[in-house]
Amino acid sequence: MSLFKHKSATNEDVAGGGDCSMFGLTLDQLKELIQLRGKELMEKLNSSDYNGVEGVLEKLKVDKNKGLDSNNQQDLEQRRIAYGKNQIPRKQISHIPLTSAWRREHQFRHAVEESDKTPTSVLRDKRIQQIPVIELVVGDLCFIKSGDFLPADGLIVQANDLKVDQSSITGETDLIKKNQNEDVALFSGTEVKEGNGQMVVIGVGPNSYVGYVVSLLQAPADS
Numbered sequence: 001m002s003l004f005k006h007k008s009a010t011n012e013d014v015a016g017g018g019d020c021s022m023f024g025l026t027l028d029q030l031k032e033l034i035q036l037r038g039k040e041l042m043e044k045l046n047s048s049d050y051n052g053v054e055g056v057l058e059k060l061k062v063d064k065n066k067g068l069d070s071n072n073q074q075d076l077e078q079r080r081i082a083y084g085k086n087q088i089p090r091k092q093i094s095h096i097p098l099t100s101a102w103r104r105e106h107q108f109r110h111a112v113e114e115s116d117k118t119p120t121s122v123l124r125d126k127r128i129q130q131i132p133v134i135e136l137v138v139g140d141l142c143f144i145k146s147g148d149f150l151p152a153d154g155l156i157v158q159a160n161d162l163k164v165d166q167s168s169i170t171g172e173t174d175l176i177k178k179n180q181n182e183d184v185a186l187f188s189g190t191e192v193k194e195g196n197g198q199m200v201v202i203g204v205g206p207n208s209y210v211g212y213v214v215s216l217l218q219a220p221a222d223s
Contacts, residue, residue: 024059
């Protein structure tokens, strides 16, 4: 199942923003992290609001040794209600000029479609499982490796010589080194070029960086 292939879905269906009282972070708090970079991100992440990646795991009720419980459908559904579904409603994007921005938009969409093609590896029930990208929820622990297109936004839990191509969303041509101490954020639609690691999902669907970019691309058609 693709993030973009459910044409009947609306923003209201997938956006989240519902009751998050059972968790220690709101949707807006997670979206704030997604918008930050570098030193600014690390300062915010290490503040008392989040208490680092370990604090985020605790607030999202994630046991990093077990992952989420795939049999606890109530918990998984509550995460979708609070933080959204990993699905972006497709709308017609029209009147995009044939410029460098147009070419980058197609590069971006290619990256997103690639992230949809294969199941993603997650830790659930104390074991590694393959699940469809659309079933990812905030709090899932994803295993990532060279060649993967990231299916959601996340924070690094563990990394081994991890380098990511972020050109599809930022235009940066150099590979970006990612680790727990300096650049901990990972973005949907980007490609792991070297190394491997594990991330905790903090942004899905319209509330991910992909969702943010898609909303910008759709703005002229919606106005």
